[in-house]
Amino acid sequence: MTVTRESIADSFEKHLEQFGFRKTSVEDIAKDLRISKKTIYVHFESKDDIYKRVVERRAAADKQRIAAELSGRTSYGAKIEGLIGIVFDFTRDWWRRNRDSEFVQRYQVAEQAFLDAYTDLMREYVHAGVSGGEFTADDSEVTVRLLSGLILAGTRMLQEDVEADVEPAVVEAVERLLTC
Secondary structure, three states: OOOOHHHHHHHHHHHHHHOOOOOOOHHHHHHHOOOOOHHHHHHOHHHHHHHHHHHHHHHHHHHHHHHHHOOOOOOOHHHHHHEEEHHHHHHHHHHHHHHEEEEEEEEHHHHHHHHHHHHHHHHHHHHHHHHHHOOOOOOHHHHHHHHHHHHHHHHHHHHOOOOOOHHHHHHHHHHHEEEO
16 A cells, blocks of 8 residues: 555544644554554654644635535525524534634644635635636635635634624625725
8 A cells, every 4th residue: 555645644643633742653553553653753843844734635626515515506695694604503513512622732733724715715706706707806815815804803702702703704805905
């Protein structure tokens, strides 16, 4: 078997789901794949680096799932509003389930990977909306970055209080940004 970054990440993800982060070691992955730890370190700098790759893959899959879920919405504004709702629902659910878990210590890695994936999707919607005349944003890339910042601020508020009703204010601010 040829060992790749993805096969290492696959094994790590399997162990992660079964045993958690702390109880998953590079040695476990090496044994599972019948390779040396040195071979793993050719592909990844550390256990945290493997975790980051696993999270990035999950975020990419989530992006595809969300895009498919929103594909039936007829306007890009509706898609963006739906994306915001999905992100906030996911964030609330994650914090309810994981507030006391070991993954809180690695939340920033996951937060960045998912924010990058959601920002890519937002970028697609904003650019298409500007091109199609739905939005009047003068600089769509600046708008995307501002929207990403609004979503990040909303998720951080939910981190503090999962019951906070941040979605209406964020959606309103997004609508204003898209029409200026």
